[in-house]
Amino acid sequence: MTGTGPVLDVQDLHVTFASSGGDVHAVRGASLQIAPGEVVGLVGESGSGKSVLGLTALGLLPRKPEPRLEGVVLLDGLDMITATDEDMRARRGTDISAVFQDPMGSLNPSMRIGAQVAEAAGGATDEEVAEMLAATGIPEPEHKARAYPHELSGGLRQRVMIAMALSRHPKLIIADEPTTALDVTVQAKVLDLLAAASRERGVALLLVTHDLGVAARICDRIAVAYAGRIVEEGTAAQLLQQPHHPYTVGLLASRPRLDGSIAGGDLPTLPGRPPDPRLPLAGCAFAPRCPAADAQCAGPLAIHVNGERRNECHHPGVLTRWPEGGPHAGRRDPILLKAPNPVVAPAMVRGVPPEPAVVVRGAVREFERPKPFPFAKRPAPFTAVAGVDLEVPHAGSVAIVGESGSGKSTLLRMIVGLLEPTAGDVTLGPGAPPQMIFQDAGASLTPWMPIGKQIEERLAALDVPSSERGARVAATLEAVGLPAEAQTAVPRALSGGQRQRAAIARAIAVPPALLACDEPVSALDVSLAAQVLNLLCHLRETLDIALLFVTHDLAAARAVADEVVVMQRGEIVERAATEDLFTDPQHPYTRELLAAVPEIHAMAVPA
Amino acid sequence: MSAITRVGGPASRMWRGRPALSPGALKGETVWHALIPVAILSLVILIAPVLAPYGGTDVNPVGALQSPSPDAWFGTDEIGRDVFSRILIGIRTSWFAALGVILLGTIIGGLIGAIAGAFGGKVDMVLMRITDLFLSLPAPVLAIAVIAAMGPSLRNTLIALSIVWWPWYARIVRGEVRALAARPHAEAAQLAGVSRTRLVLKHLLPGAAAPVIVTMSLDVGNLILALAGLSFIGLGAPPPAPELGAMSARGLQYLFGHPWVPIAPAAAVALLALAANLLGDAINRRLDQRTTR
Ligand SMILES: Nc1ncnc2c1ncn2[C@@H]1O[C@H](COP(=O)(O)OP(=O)(O)O)[C@@H](O)[C@H]1O
Ligand code: SF4
Ligand SMILES: [Mg+2]
Numbered sequence: 005m006t007g008t009g010p011v012l013d014v015q016d017l018h019v020t021f022a023s024s025g026g027d028v029h030a031v032r033g034a035s036l037q038i039a040p041g042e043v044v045g046l047v048g049e050s051g052s053g054k055s056v057l058g059l060t061a062l063g064l065l066p067r068k069p070e071p072r073l074e075g076v077v078l079l080d081g082l083d084m085i086t087a088t089d090e091d092m093r094a095r096r097g098t099d100i101s102a103v104f105q106d107p108m109g110s111l112n113p114s115m116r117i118g119a120q121v122a123e124a125a126g127g128a129t130d131e132e133v134a135e136m137l138a139a140t141g142i143p144e145p146e147h148k149a150r151a152y153p154h155e156l157s158g159g160l161r162q163r164v165m166i167a168m169a170l171s172r173h174p175k176l177i178i179a180d181e182p183t184t185a186l187d188v189t190v191q192a193k194v195l196d197l198l199a200a201a202s203r204e205r206g207v208a209l210l211l212v213t214h215d216l217g218v219a220a221r222i223c224d225r226i227a228v229a230y231a232g233r234i235v236e237e238g239t240a241a242q243l244l245q246q247p248h249h250p251y252t253v254g255l256l257a258s259r260p261r262l263d264g265s266i267a268g269g270d271l272p273t274l275p276g277r278p279p280d281p282r283l284p285l286a287g288c289a290f291a292p293r294c295p296a297a298d299a300q301c302a303g304p305l306a307i308h309v310n311g312e313r314r315n316e317c318h319h320p321g322v323l324t325r326w327p328e329g330g331p332h333a334g335r336r337d338p339i340l341l342k343a344p345n346p347v348v349a350p351a352m353v354r355g356v357p358p359e360p361a362v363v364v365r366g367a368v369r370e371f372e373r374p375k376p377f378p379f380a381k382r383p384a385p386f387t388a389v390a391g392v393d394l395e396v397p398h399a400g401s402v403a404i405v406g407e408s409g410s411g412k413s414t415l416l417r418m419i420v421g422l423l424e425p426t427a428g429d430v431t432l433g434p435g436a437p438p439q440m441i442f443q444d445a446g447a448s449l450t451p452w453m454p455i456g457k458q459i460e461e462r463l464a465a466l467d468v469p470s471s472e473r474g475a476r477v478a479a480t481l482e483a484v485g486l487p488a489e490a491q492t493a494v495p496r497a498l499s500g501g502q503r504q505r506a507a508i509a510r511a512i513a514v515p516p517a518l519l520a521c522d523e524p525v526s527a528l529d530v531s532l533a534a535q536v537l538n539l540l541c542h543l544r545e546t547l548d549i550a551l552l553f554v555t556h557d558l559a560a561a562r563a564v565a566d567e568v569v570v571m572q573r574g575e576i577v578e579r580a581a582t583e584d585l586f587t588d589p590q591h592p593y594t595r596e597l598l599a600a601v602p603e604i605h606a607m608a609v610p611a
Numbered sequence: 612m613s614a615i616t617r618v619g620g621p622a623s624r625m626w627r628g629r630p631a632l633s634p635g636a637l638k639g640e641t642v643w644h645a646l647i648p649v650a651i652l653s654l655v656i657l658i659a660p661v662l663a664p665y666g667g668t669d670v671n672p673v674g675a676l677q678s679p680s681p682d683a684w685f686g687t688d689e690i691g692r693d694v695f696s697r698i699l700i701g702i703r704t705s706w707f708a709a710l711g712v713i714l715l716g717t718i719i720g721g722l723i724g725a726i727a728g729a730f731g732g733k734v735d736m737v738l739m740r741i742t743d744l745f746l747s748l749p750a751p752v753l754a755i756a757v758i759a760a761m762g763p764s765l766r767n768t769l770i771a772l773s774i775v776w777w778p779w780y781a782r783i784v785r786g787e788v789r790a791l792a793a794r795p796h797a798e799a800a801q802l803a804g805v806s807r808t809r810l811v812l813k814h815l816l817p818g819a820a821a822p823v824i825v826t827m828s829l830d831v832g833n834l835i836l837a838l839a840g841l842s843f844i845g846l847g848a849p850p851p852a853p854e855l856g857a858m859s860a861r862g863l864q865y866l867f868g869h870p871w872v873p874i875a876p877a878a879a880v881a882l883l884a885l886a887a888n889l890l891g892d893a894i895n896r897r898l899d900q901r902t903t904r
Contacts, residue, residue, distance in 0.1 A: 422798050440802055448795040450814045458803075465804025510803060 010037040017075035030056040032232035041206040045219025048229035063092030101169040105181035107161035111153040118149030125171035159190035192600040231289035238313040248320035257326035274531035358398035361518040361550035367428035390574035401551040403565035411574040435517030443523035445504035449495040456491030501532035515547040663696035667853035697853035709834035720780025728788025746778040765848040787819035828894040832887035
């Protein structure tokens, strides 16, 4: 180490991309320092410029569109903005390295793990590679070194990336959403590994994440990014316990919490979206969304620095909590949707209790395993779901939790009819056939077909007369909080949250008796996730739709479900009313899941 | 944010998945717009023979084997026909023959590929076996067989070429359809109650449009060359049809005394193929840009 100065010193950084629609101001004057060995979280919604800041430090900004850089980015005292490509390449690995969200995108699929680690280390023997892999907690490292990336689980792949990042003893690691694609249990372990690796070796870590809970778990210091600036910065404890900037307060509030203080689908939401990065900003960028905004906020920025703490708010600390039940984007009563459709209206007879939305008895699903070599005997099939009984009451809400591979999605797909059960029965209640919301909303919409058309298709399939379809599409879009223009838009033209709303719109255009959701919000920013969860709960209430909700996010389960079912290895190991499960978990696996949630309240303040 | 998929590891490769699988960019019109330059070039070529001073088999009064002159721009051949006029007509024939084979290949291949991709299983296996069988046929041998059976004519040459050409398209379409069928949007459409035919036509097939158009546009040049090659070895239209390959083959004996007779049609083939390739590249780049963004 060259001295006592910061490893990374960013001062008044501006990053602007020229685009056809005008300049995109990704970073608008951000400053951030990281001391040697320090673990710093950079938190904010997507589009806040956090990744661009990290990529600038790495010298990995995309070439096209050409970025314009202003300001200072000193990596261990040397400027990265004026550095040549050559210099930057030389410094990546030795001075700075990175771990990204998607290890599959970063690993070469046709090269063995060991060879890639050796390459990253700038040459290493097999023993050294095994040691590096072992140091990141990879079991049977010699064996795994011979595997190809696709043969490893997501968690292991991310460990391999960490091993590669550490291989040349850099001074700083930038981890950009390193655990976003992983399950809670794995997520916690990978975060702890990152923190431990960095503390043991004195490597500084910049953890870029949209999830304050993730940052809270391991960071000494947290910086909150908004619209390309760092709007608040302080020690983790200061920020979480006494946030000064209203945006930090909002971020904290929109995280579903395990303590259930905001259960029942009324998560406070941060209304609106971050400002358009193409527009110039005057005054506080957060003002349009800020409950405490006043005339002063339109004036020049107020920057307060006090020891370790720094914020850019005219009224720091005005907001101690986010106003409850904030405006629900798109919360309009979908009355039109309720108009009974003769074809699909459930045969409700007065006085008879409504039938359950679905009853599953002894469901089993096996998958054939591939033969290890062409003429081998076929191996015994793999059992993804091993005899599950489940009932979702009329208009009820059941959450299925469990880590990936536990059979949740397979069960869901059998229930909606996308997969045949190997054994057992699925009995659906009366009403329109079940619909499903997928994790990746973008992928669940046909890319070239306008949203309106996709909704209309479902209406046509249920014999809604063509004269009524237009009005119904419009009413549905309104009910899920999408603008009318969304009707003619293709999915690509919508944001991630809007796409999920569009997928929901198609599913409820004729309300189904059962809406199956497979991780519907795990790909969304916290504030968007809260909005979508609220929307789902609201639709359930107003349209009598039963929800079956698969998630690995226990906090989300708590927010929406009446009953929670815990799955492990294809079986249900525990089921209980939501409150009971969280306050008094019975099964050890449930306790493990609960303990693994990155939780702000349970945070041990790092020394 | 595509930037996030980049790697920071020092020497590790910047590896990125094939972008074509995110057909997000494929808004129908954009894809078809890419074909506008082909349509314009086709129009120009269509009217080119109108500029020809003589017919394809007419004799230029200047006489046989005359050097290029203002009366016969590219000279005349052994029986006094105007080389310039014959080339203009030959270009039109080559161009539209190439487009015809490609169109036919796309239709047949697209149909078979779509069925194979949408049904999967046994149907897929059988259809793809058949496709591979055709793919393994060498074009000249097949052309000889077809012409031996049906007699030499441009039509028969085109039939022979179509037989070896469609399997490429079947493969591409099948691959894209299979990949798209595994995406959640196909399942979501199924859950929405969309019929099987509609699923294939509206939710799967359009995703194959961009790769197919790119292949089509890059194939025009290939086909012009293949056609000229076959016609050069005598597997095209019989004389006296003005066909570029045959013209340059028959003119070869005059290469030393009257070089324009074989060289002018050969140069026309080269230029036409070059133009087609440049166009194909441009279309390719344009669609590629839209899909990777
Ligand atoms: N089509 C399939 N073929 C083979 N195995 C599958 C298939 N679908 C799921 N599985 C396996 O079944 C198990 C359960 O998967 P899944 O239901 O997706 O779990 P979860 O949704 O809980 O993550 C996993 O081990 C997965 O690999
Ligand atoms: S400056 Fe004003 S608008 Fe901005 S966060 Fe503070 S109070 Fe809200
Ligand atoms: Mg799953």
